[in-house]
Amino acid sequence: MVDDDEDHLFMLRTVIGDWGHSVGTATSGKGALRLASGRKYSLILMDMRMDGDKDGLETLAALKGGDGPNRNTPVVIMTAYSLVEDAVNAIKGGADDYLIKPLDLEVVRHAIDKILSRPAVGEEKAPGAPGRPALVGESRPFLEMMELVARVAPTEATVLVTGESGAGKEMVARLIQGLSGRRSKPYVTINCAALAETLLESTLFGHRRGAFTGAEADRPGVLRSADGGTVFLDEVAETSNGFQVKLLRTLQEGEIQPLGSDRTEKVDVRFIAATNRDLKAEVEAGRFRGDLFHRLNVIPVHVPPLRERPEDIVPLARHFAGEYARKNNRPVRGLDEGALEAVRRHSWPGNIRELQNAMERAVILARGEYVTESDMQLRLVQYGPSPQEAEPGPAGGPRSLADSERQAVREAIVRHSGNKTRAAEELGVTRKTLAAKIRKYGL
Numbered sequence: 001m002v003d004d005d006e007d008h009l010f011m012l013r014t015v016i017g018d019w020g021h022s023v024g025t026a027t028s029g030k031g032a033l034r035l036a037s038g039r040k041y042s043l044i045l046m047d048m049r050m051d052g053d054k055d056g057l058e059t060l061a062a063l064k065g066g067d068g069p070n071r072n073t074p075v076v077i078m079t080a081y082s083l084v085e086d087a088v089n090a091i092k093g094g095a096d097d098y099l100i101k102p103l104d105l106e107v108v109r110h111a112i113d114k115i116l117s118r119p120a121v122g123e124e125k126a127p128g129a130p131g132r133p134a135l136v137g138e139s140r141p142f143l144e145m146m147e148l149v150a151r152v153a154p155t156e157a158t159v160l161v162t163g164e165s166g167a168g169k170e171m172v173a174r175l176i177q178g179l180s181g182r183r184s185k186p187y188v189t190i191n192c193a194a195l196a197e198t199l200l201e202s203t204l205f206g207h208r209r210g211a212f213t214g215a216e217a218d219r220p221g222v223l224r225s226a227d228g229g230t231v232f233l234d235e236v237a238e239t240s241n242g243f244q245v246k247l248l249r250t251l252q253e254g255e256i257q258p259l260g261s262d263r264t265e266k267v268d269v270r271f272i273a274a275t276n277r278d279l280k281a282e283v284e285a286g287r288f289r290g291d292l293f294h295r296l297n298v299i300p301v302h303v304p305p306l307r308e309r310p311e312d313i314v315p316l317a318r319h320f321a322g323e324y325a326r327k328n329n330r331p332v333r334g335l336d337e338g339a340l341e342a343v344r345r346h347s348w349p350g351n352i353r354e355l356q357n358a359m360e361r362a363v364i365l366a367r368g369e370y371v372t373e374s375d376m377q378l379r380l381v382q383y384g385p386s387p388q389e390a391e392p393g394p395a396g397g398p399r400s401l402a403d404s405e406r407q408a409v410r411e412a413i414v415r416h417s418g419n420k421t422r423a424a425e426e427l428g429v430t431r432k433t434l435a436a437k438i439r440k441y442g443l
């Protein structure tokens with residue numbers, strides 16, 4: 001067990017020791033590596049953010065990358081709610097699971113039991129299953145959504161993902177699956193709008209031979225073949241009443257009835273649904289069943305449109321510029337000031353997809369190492385208010401230095417759950433300076 005908070009470490013060692021495990025402890029990444037080089041452990045439980053020499057991520061990399069006796073030992077990371085990116089990074093870096101601090105001991109116990117009861121290392125699938133997407137974003141609304149995602153992902157709850165077109169609903173759904181206990185099980189996406197009613201039903205529930213014209217043989221549906229896994233129902237608002245009745249039954253009873261069959265079968269599937277409509281309004285208008293809405297909406301996750309999280313625009317633009325430069329083999333290193341200004345000003349009605357497409361085009365058009373405003377071609381498609389009309393403030397034109405500083409301070413504090421020492425460290429200032437800024441901005 002590795003944690004630089006000695007009280008926390010002591011408490012955990014006592015509790016986990018009581019469960020019958022023998023526990024070695026270290027209070028730093030370096031100490032952990034020293035311990036790990038000496039003997040093989042069956043599980044490493046490690047804090048992500050540690051003061052001093054090495055943090056959790058580096059230690060994880062050193063463990064997994066080395067040739068020590070613990071390079072295949074499962075690692076479970078502990079991290080704070082507000083630091084879900086850490087959890088995501090840890091999983092990408094080869095961690096097997098993560099626990100959210102403050103720890104719920106039942107959850108800890110369950111995670112430990114689950115890992116220790118797995119078959120011997122070597123037979124299992126490589127950790128960090130492919131396909132878990134890396135979401136870019138640092139705005140407050142985005143991080144809040146990610147916190148919710150991290151909290152609901154490991155549960156069995158049905159999740160309804162809402163948001164405008166291109167906002168990232170499908171990506172969020174994949175992340176939920178990727179962070180869930182079902183991550184190594186099937187994940188099937190069904191676009192409800194793309195399939196006619198009978199086809200949609202038979203795709204999901206399966207059919208018996210002769211159930212309808214063209215049904216020449218029995219076919220298992222997705223819900224049977226994805227048993228134990230997750231099914232993503234995209235554009236769920238575009239379904240018929242008849243289909244909604246059947247789906248409701250599956251959600252309620254965990255049963256399916258293949259078309260043309262008089263028998264029901266049990267299935268074990270977790271559902272994630274998405275829509276870009278206001279489903280509640282659809283219910284009120286009589287276009288969507290209220291009972292199904294309530295069943296789907298157990299945990300609503302709203303993906304905010306890009307214009308409500310302008311702080312994400314630049315990081316996303318840089319991310320896509322890098323991605324498309326690599327993909328298209330272009331020597332582009334980023335965006336120049338003019339291009340950055342232009343992407344900040346644009347209102348992105350098509351959300352992240354529009355930004356992604358714009359960056360792809362710009363990278364391909366760019367003549368130099370940096371994408372310029374003219375490469376962006378955004379003036380031709382100015383949807384938002386022009387900069388002169390725009391309200392000053394975060395969403396509008398350039399922000400003052402004080403605004404930026406205030407926000408940086410606030411976000412660092414939030415990220416570190418109010419721990420000023422760590423927030424100061426991240427910002428590269430002393431604790432005293434940070435305290436002065438907090439007073440100055442009345443945070």
Ligand SMILES: Nc1ncnc2c1ncn2[C@@H]1O[C@H](COP(=O)(O)OP(=O)(O)OP(=O)(O)O)[C@@H](O)[C@H]1O
Binds near residue numbers: 134135137356
């Ligand atoms: N946070 C993010 N970081 C990086 N890329 C993202 C992020 N969110 C979305 N994307 C990318 O933006 C594009 C649009 O996202 P996605 O397909 O998830 O949107 P959607 O809400 O499902 O849209 P629609 O309603 O049109 O189906 C995708 O290519 C996706 O990879």
Ligand SMILES: [Mg+2]
Binds near residue numbers: 169170234
């Ligand atoms: Mg989608």
